[in-house]
Amino acid sequence: MDDLVYTRATSIDEALSLLDRHGSKAQLLAGGTDVVVGLREGRLAARVLVGIEALEGLREIRVDGGDLEIGAGVTFTTLAGDPLVRELAPALAEAASLVGSPQVRNRGTLGGNLGTASPAGDTFAPLLAHEARVSLLSRDSRRTLSIDKYLTYRQATCVERQNLIDRVLVPIPREAAFRSVFVRLGRRNALAVSRMNLALLVAFEAERPVRARMVLGAVGLVPVLVDGAEKEILTERGNELVRGTVGCAAAAVAGSLGDRPSAPYKTRAVESLVREGLRRCGLID
Ligand SMILES: Cc1cc2nc3c(=O)[nH]c(=O)nc-3n(C[C@H](O)[C@H](O)[C@H](O)COP(=O)(O)OP(=O)(O)OC[C@H]3O[C@@H](n4cnc5c(N)ncnc54)[C@H](O)[C@@H]3O)c2cc1C
Numbered sequence: 001m002d003d004l005v006y007t008r009a010t011s012i013d014e015a016l017s018l019l020d021r022h023g024s025k026a027q028l029l030a031g032g033t034d035v036v037v038g039l040r041e042g043r044l045a046a047r048v049l050v051g052i053e054a055l056e057g058l059r060e061i062r063v064d065g066g067d068l069e070i071g072a073g074v075t076f077t078t079l080a081g082d083p084l085v086r087e088l089a090p091a092l093a094e095a096a097s098l099v100g101s102p103q104v105r106n107r108g109t110l111g112g113n114l115g116t117a118s119p120a121g122d123t124f125a126p127l128l129a130h131e132a133r134v135s136l137l138s139r140d141s142r143r144t145l146s147i148d149k150y151l152t153y154r155q156a157t158c159v160e161r162q163n164l165i166d167r168v169l170v171p172i173p174r175e176a177a178f179r180s181v182f183v184r185l186g187r188r189n190a191l192a193v194s195r196m197n198l199a200l201l202v203a204f205e206a207e208r209p210v211r212a213r214m215v216l217g218a219v220g221l222v223p224v225l226v227d228g229a230e231k232e233i234l235t236e237r238g239n240e241l242v243r244g245t246v247g248c249a250a251a252a253v254a255g256s257l258g259d260r261p262s263a264p265y266k267t268r269a270v271e272s273l274v275r276e277g278l279r280r281c282g283l284i285d
Pocket residue numbers: 027028029030031032033034035036037052072073098099100101104107108109110111112113114115116120121122123163164165166191192193194
């Protein structure tokens with residue numbers, strides 16, 4: 001790490017210029033909870049760290065039109081406690097509250113979670129349940145990708161280093177009422193990453209479910225929208241609902257993990273996540 005240079009960007013434009021100028025040698029540094037570990041372990045080859053942790057413009061949370069806009073530099077601690085996030089994307093606030101330890105939550109950011117895009121990242125299932133979009137800047141362009149496209153693209157290409165995520169857009173559900181929850185299966189050690197997690201969003205009209213998105217995280221490189229779960233939630237009740245949604249979720253786990261060693265365990269363990277998600281969305285007792 002001897003020849004590593006740290007430069008603190010004073011604006012988003014300056015950060016983009018530095019990324020552009022140093023190309024593959026440059027790496028953004030937000031909270032550093034992944035970057036510092038990666039450098040210590042020799043996994044990252046960066047020679048120029050572009051510090052963006054001081055950029056106020058990346059820390060805003062606001063409602064704009066039909067979206068909740070969350071700056072990429074918002075920490076997990078802020079996400080977990082922010083009234084707008086808790087009201088409009090409760091599963092995301094809950095996921096953030098369960099990340100790592102207080103130290104990691106105080107420094108780690110939403111943009112850093114997306115930048116690393118670890119298969120076990122805790123924010124992705126809630127973001128996919130809420131159909132979030134990721135806004136990416138480079139020196140000469142702005143693109144907005146759906147979260148699933150972003151993650152697939154990130155896994156395939158490692159995203160060009162010249163990209164900076166400035167914010168995440170979470171659509172505000174248009175229905176009269178909704179619930180969204182996050183359930184995580186992990187070792188009870190505060191520093192263990194999720195073994196598997198589930199986010200469930202259910203929207204209601206006149207107290208009846210009219211839309212639902214069940215997503216499983218940490219069951220492969222990218223989170224999976226559970227096929228068939230919405231139909232079960234809109235049409236079934238009680239034991240039939242549990243049986244149907246657990247079946248859909250188990251099929252999604254099996255389809256995503258194939259013959260990986262964790263598949264038999266996760267295919268069975270998903271039942272407790274689904275039951276807990278349904279119960280907390282008020283669909284079963
Ligand atoms: C002890 C420990 C426990 C952890 N527990 C969890 C956990 O329970 N759940 C979980 O999901 N994660 C966990 N993590 C991982 C880590 O905390 C998260 O991934 C965090 O979100 C990273 O954010 P950061 O701001 O620290 O990112 P950094 O380390 O600064 O950056 C991470 C990556 O993202 C890039 N990046 C940062 N900001 C941007 C941006 N705005 N645009 C584009 N790229 C960007 C960086 O270049 C780098 O590649 C843990 C880490 C540690 C060390």
